[in-house]
Amino acid sequence: MSKYDYDLFVIGAGSGGVRAARLAGQAGKRVAIAEEYRIGGTCVIRGCIPKKYLVHASEFSELFHDAKGYGWTVEWASFDWPTLRDNVQAEVARLSGIYETNLKRANVEVFEDRAALVGPQAIKLTRQEKPITVEKILVSTGGRASRLMGLKGEELAITSNEAFLLKELPQSILIVGAGYIAVEFATIFSGLGVETTLVYRGDKILRGFDDDIRTHVQANLQRTGVNVITLATLTEISDAGDARLVTLSNGMRIEAAQVMFATGREPNTEGLGLIEAGVQLTERGAVAVDQYSRTNVLSVFALGDVTDRLNLTPVAIREAVAFAETEFYGRPLSFDHRDVPTAVFGRPHVGAVGLTEHEANKLYGDVDVYKTSFRPMKNIIAGNESRTLMKLIVHPQDQRVLGVHIAGPEGPELAQLAAIAVKAGLTKQQWDMTCALHPTAAEELVLMREKS
Numbered sequence: 001m002s003k004y005d006y007d008l009f010v011i012g013a014g015s016g017g018v019r020a021a022r023l024a025g026q027a028g029k030r031v032a033i034a035e036e037y038r039i040g041g042t043c044v045i046r047g048c049i050p051k052k053y054l055v056h057a058s059e060f061s062e063l064f065h066d067a068k069g070y071g072w073t074v075e076w077a078s079f080d081w082p083t084l085r086d087n088v089q090a091e092v093a094r095l096s097g098i099y100e101t102n103l104k105r106a107n108v109e110v111f112e113d114r115a116a117l118v119g120p121q122a123i124k125l126t127r128q129e130k131p132i133t134v135e136k137i138l139v140s141t142g143g144r145a146s147r148l149m150g151l152k153g154e155e156l157a158i159t160s161n162e163a164f165l166l167k168e169l170p171q172s173i174l175i176v177g178a179g180y181i182a183v184e185f186a187t188i189f190s191g192l193g194v195e196t197t198l199v200y201r202g203d204k205i206l207r208g209f210d211d212d213i214r215t216h217v218q219a220n221l222q223r224t225g226v227n228v229i230t231l232a233t234l235t236e237i238s239d240a241g242d243a244r245l246v247t248l249s250n251g252m253r254i255e256a257a258q259v260m261f262a263t264g265r266e267p268n269t270e271g272l273g274l275i276e277a278g279v280q281l282t283e284r285g286a287v288a289v290d291q292y293s294r295t296n297v298l299s300v301f302a303l304g305d306v307t308d309r310l311n312l313t314p315v316a317i318r319e320a321v322a323f324a325e326t327e328f329y330g331r332p333l334s335f336d337h338r339d340v341p342t343a344v345f346g347r348p349h350v351g352a353v354g355l356t357e358h359e360a361n362k363l364y365g366d367v368d369v370y371k372t373s374f375r376p377m378k379n380i381i382a383g384n385e386s387r388t389l390m391k392l393i394v395h396p397q398d399q400r401v402l403g404v405h406i407a408g409p410e411g412p413e414l415a416q417l418a419a420i421a422v423k424a425g426l427t428k429q430q431w432d433m434t435c436a437l438h439p440t441a442a443e444e445l446v447l448m449r450e451k452s
Contacts, residue, residue: 002135006030008328009123009134011115011272014041016304016316017140018099023324025106032132033108034115034125040096042142042305043313046161049095051184053088054164055345058191062224066382079192081169088164117273120299124273136299136327139279139287140316141272143265143305148176153237156244157259160185170194170257174246176234178205182262183217183346190226191347197227197254199234199246206344210356210405212371216389217346217407223385224347267306274300284308291334293323301327310337341419343412348386351415354403354422360393367402368394368428370448376409376441390444391452392428399427410441418445 008024010017013035025031038045057079064074103110111125118124123132145159158166160181173189175182178200190196198205198221205221205228206214222228229248236247237259244259267286274281280288280296286308289295293303303323304316318335325333341353360367370392379386388408395402404418421431436443 002030004121004133004135006032006109006132006134008032008136008138009115009132010034010138010140011123012041012139012141012268012304012306013039013099013103013110014140014142014304014316015043015313016320017041017138018103018320019317020138020140020303020320020323021108022102022106023321024328025103025108027324027328029328031106031108032111032134033103034111034113034123036112036114036126038096039099039103039110040092044095044099045092046164048313050088050092050164051160051188052345053091054084054188055184055191057084058188061191061193062384066379066384069382069384081166081192085165116271117277117279117300120277120297134299136301138323139269139272139274139300139302139306140304140320141268141306142316143308143311144268145261146264146266147261148234148263151234151237153239153244154261156237156239157261159261163260166258172243172256173197173258173260174199174244174254174256175260175262176200177262177264178202178230179207179262179264180344181264183221183344185260185262186221186226187345187347190221190224195227195256196225197229197256199229199232199248201231201233203230205230206350208356209344209350209352210391210393210403211358212389212391213350213352213405213407216373216387217344217348217350220347220386220407226347265305265311267308269306282308292326292332293319310340312340312342315340339419339423341412341415343415345412348388348407349409349411351406351411351413351418352404353415353419354401355393356403356405357391357393360395360402364395364397364402367396368399369452370394370428370450371452372444372448374444377439378409388441388444390448392431392445392448394428399429400425401428401431404445408441414442414445417442 007029008031010021010033021031021033113125148154172195174197186198204214205218232248232250238245243255246254282288287302289307293301303319305311322333322335325331344350373389391405393403434446
């Protein structure tokens, strides 16, 4: 008989925490999980899934426009925000219910409560008097939306959390930031007919992506109606009755019905008792872990966005699998964070895997670059000026493809398949030996012969 109440207690029921709990439960361990606000975490409740549905909705305006070139007359189209909002939230609720059902099928006890450490092997739930003793603790509390604390009037702005639940669609919005979240919500709101302004302190959006992709996406957002203001920060937000008056560091003053902070996310570690339990945190407040998701305290583990390694849902899931394999199945496994594909569902969509040109040049000197830009076949008859950009980064000596970067309608889908080849270390010659599939956009990936 174990001296502990549970073999594993998971704090946070996002994608990573749920997967780890289920696998441990399936291994016959006594497992519990605590979630204070809806099972499913950021991705299911207030991130990837609802956001992708909003992106889909925003694309219909362009589709209706393009349909004319193909002989369709669309005169009746109108948009109703409450219908979209409520349908998306209904799907979110359905998915959250599936997550909870799957936990219970794996014999995981679910606590809808806030949990915190009260020692290296003890958990305190808000609604229970007695602490719970556990052999292992897994922290998977994810991240939270950042706010510009200290900015005068910051309380007048929303974050992505509130954007999904707006009572009505604003006539205009000013979005602060230029990463995934900012670009995707700029795409969503502008596509739904909202006058959209994007304000960023840097000179080019999507920091961390390949520079050619950044330039391409920024130009296309501007061409399709998003007002992109760079090299500027907010100095004040003030109430202007039915609107917000925003003052920028460059002297501009912009009135918008809504202001949204999309300035990144922070590890969600506050109030969890981690420091008191002796768990080491990084300078950014993330839980410090090794390649096996172990903290400096033997009984405490952490994975997903709360560790601030690579903040993507599939990464959290793979880290969870590695954790369970190592701790409960006797098969030590660590997840390799290199060459993980990623996507931005902006306008156009972006898919990328591997090194950018800048990163590769720093590692290997002058790398070989292959690049092409073209109008997708569908856009020509439609009179749509949007172009697709594809780029390959190739090792100058052994000719391994080090990076693939695509900005176009199929970008994320193609990047997932390209990631297999990049992860396998295939060479440019092996790509070129692959016969093209015509007529597709993907065929351009194996037809680029001239170095850029």
